[in-house]
Amino acid sequence: MSEKKETGANRLEAMALTVIFFLCSATLLGLIGTATRTNARGGWWTQPWLMPSLALGVLVLTNAITLWREVADIRKHPPSQDEKQAARSAILSWLLPLEFLTYFGAYVWATQHTGYAVGTLLFVLFLSWRAGLREKRWFLAGLGLVLFMVLVFRVGLGVWMPAPDYYDLFPKEIRTMLMRWF
Amino acid sequence: MEFFLLGLQQLGDLPVVLAMVFGAILGVIVGAIPGAGAAVTISILLPTTFGMEPLTGMTLLLGVYCGSAYGSAIPAIMINTPGSPVAVLTALEAKPFVDRGEARRAMSLAYSASFVGGVTAVLALMLLTLPLANVAKNFGSAEFAMLALAALVLVVVGHTGRRVEATAAMAFGLFLATIGIETAFSTQRYTFGQTSLLGGIPLVPLVIGLFAMSEALVQLTAKTVERPPVQLGGTFFQGFGEVFRYKVTLFGSSIFGIICGIMPGVGEFLAQQVNYVWARKLSPDGANFGKGAPEGIIVSEATNNSVPPAALIPMLALGIPGEELTAMMLAVFLVHNVVPGPDLFINRPEFVAGLYWTLLLMNFVIIGFLLVATGAIARAALMNKRFLGVAILTLSLIGTYASNYRFSDVGIAMVFALLGYVLRSHRWPLTPILLGVVMGPILEGRMRQALGGANGDLTIFVTRPISAVMVLALVALIVFSFRGWLKSLGGKPGWQSNDY
Structure with a gap:
């Protein structure tokens, strides 16, 4: 604004x-x-x-x-x-938020194919970069944010997210772990 | 007494205690971050509480609600930037303290005044809600319909200088509430053949889009201004005892805040502004208000912290929200299948009593946290706006998609995010939209019941004594507001009661 x-x-x-x-x-x-x-x-x-x-x-x-x-x-x-x-x-300038909303839509779509943790990591790093936050400290802050979100929502609160197809390529134990936490 | 003991038992439940501590701490932190705040956080957290027991989920969200009122004072004092509109007066009054190297004194004055205001208001909540609910047991559909109408009218009236826009927003919310299948004949309204709209506009994506995602868009497109933090000068504990030197101002402000909180539509901002003007006139030190007077901080903080718990009194007893954020809390109650009103005290007394105790203890948790963590929270208040936008937008996924796993919900949230962004840019209020959505079905249902019982005779609303009094009060309020609006025509819009 x-x-x-x-x-x-x-x-x-x-x-x-x-x-x-x-x-x-x-x-x-x-x-x-x-x-x-x-x-x-x-x-x-x-x-x-x-x-x-x-x-x-x-x-x-x-x-x-x-x-x-x-x-x-x-x-x-x-x-x-x-x-x-x-x-x-x-x-x-009303179109400007549309750009960010498009990224958000892409993020929602991507999480189904990459998994929550990977999709969130990609989204946070890209959006930070697009918003002009391109220094190393913002990269680290983004990593911290993703770690926090995975720990709170997936590990802590157990929020379910759909598992992507490529999880099937892993052995059963690893797949279960990925589905539960990532 | 048995009722209160029932509530104490709930505190033996570990998840409730953890929710109280986590919610209170989170509330303080987000309250201290300009652009985050209670509305954004509650809307994001709301879907994650679905799997919790109602008391646990409600405690978590109420912790955010109450904690944010305390936290907003930190950026107001440390960086002279109010975390929310209700901290504007604190920022004004604290600046001379900071300039004198007494930031810690200003902080402790703000914290202790907030604490007294918050605790006094929770005690009022404990004492007044049950009697009010007992009165409401005599209400019929006509009275409840008038109460719902009163909530809508009062929130509009509370938006001084923006009443036409607030009315439009409220009407838009009422319209949104009618979309889907209506109950009388099970016919579709404004669905245009979309099966995803048969159940109506889902509340959670609407709330997240309108309050959280739109805020993220505002932050992402904002120009960031780096502000250096001030040094914490002075003694921390000095102000804690100092507030009690101004007992009349302290408790007078708390009681005034409680009265304003009970009156639907007034809200923290209006209560605080009116009380500040009165306190300045009545205080022997009134000439120093605005120039770093301790009483100025006390008035600001005691009033704005006593409003939220007091606003829960009409919400719990009657089912009508007392101020802006309570409209969101009403939505939270309904999402958790807890319907506020007199029946709640009969059917779930342990829930209500448990809520009282958690609200009371929350104030102690918050003040303890503030004593040890003020420095760290102050650094959080300096968070880059764009990174905040990234964080809010990323967190919004949990609410919009993970609550129902429907892409249509994401689409709905995105539409409301865009609408919220545009409305925020033009200072149109957002809360009346939510209030319309929440109160619409209640108003329509009660109106139908009342008119059905009277065979369509509209005089039912004036032949029942309590309803007649409500109608008269509403008519008087609308007439006075309309006169004020006519006088203001051609003038510039004044301040508004909130940012939402």
Whole structure:
């Protein structure tokens, strides 16, 4: 998160977010007839559409209020070119977490094929490197973190994780040990 | 008396004691690391407690919850960076102490005020919860529906300056709670044919995505600023006796924190800010507040540590959360199949009494740990933000995948992580979303029961005396808040009650 976001988001970026929220909530409310059912029996208070329509109605209303306030503010104080440029950069920065989430998805997939300990080690070292932590001390800190996690979650708490196929290549005793601890 | 002795028996169980010690220590450490904190840690640890006995699991998570309130004072004093929003006043007040070379004195003032606040609040919890639960035995569906509604309204009202956003977040949570198969006719709502959504949005991936993974993304994309630690000057034990020189401030702040904790929606931050303003006005030394006054630290720490245990009073007795993190604790209770409310005291008295004692002893464990480990914890507070992000994201796997071994859960967590990241960037509150998800089914179920009993007659909520009083109080609260909002239109948003 940039320093700017910590002190106050860009107005145009905030409005873009509100527009997305408003459109999504309005679309969901518009789908109430197809996404829920009306039942002939039972009173109005039992109808399945009642609660979603109340929740989405409030959501649409609050998003509309927020949007109205933001539009009014922008009309009152039109944005400068710098602010427009900053808004474009800020909106593009929404993609940055997607990169890290992609790595996370790959990590989840990899643990099934490498085992928890190996997968976690690869993920921690790669993510540290990608985050700019490339000195030896961060490599050692990563190793320490993985050791801590394996000891706490696999050995200590016994959290089960699926065993990868290559564990079958080991003798039974070693395979059992790998499945239990790694 | 028998009830309390029943609780003491639970302390003979070694796993409960170990969970208490481990949870308390972990809570102090994560509370001291800016960016970690109780919400992130509880959400990651939650799935690992599934295999534990409910009391053991709850003790572990409550240890994190209570310990973090103590730990947040360490970075506030040592590096002038609050570990959480509730340590802002401590940071402000402690800086002159550090500048004078009295960091240890500030630390011990903070610890002892926290201890008194925490213990007083647990004693209030022990004394007040059962009578309140006995009153609630007379409640019907209409009253419980109004209580659920009150919890939602009060949490929104508590977000001063962000009420519209908090309302939107709460409504979004209520909507999320409706996804899946509803109970009245077993029809699908907003599943769009996805079988993975038939059971609704799973709570654990939602919590981990929204609170832990989004925090990891914030840390991974943050600009890191290296801060040098301050030297621990002064005498450590000086402040421990010193707090009792300010008995009125110390116990007044604790009691004020308890009252605010019981009132749903107020929370630590608001309680602390209001109490600080009052204490400054009433204290003979008020002019020195903000310039390194011992009373300033006492007010800040005693208030913020008395709120969490007190917030458990309405949660245990009525099933409604008293402040931000209690909404998460309510989710923890429900995940463990422990339904808070009057019936809990009848069906599982040993669980409630055991919880009381572990909460009380936890304060002693925490203060003992702080006395020996403050220096080491202070170093942890300087942890690199990006490495913290790496650690949180890696730990999130345990919760998202290993709880059900379903990739759809990972996908759900990733969606909420992205949503949480964007909302955090724009200072939209996250806790009302969780509150909506947790309270939604309770509100809908109780509303249906109440209206079903009255054949759809809405006047049921105003013809029953207790419910009528609740409706009147809620209407008055909404009207006053709406007036305040109308006045603030056109003005800049003020401070908010939390970071989540």
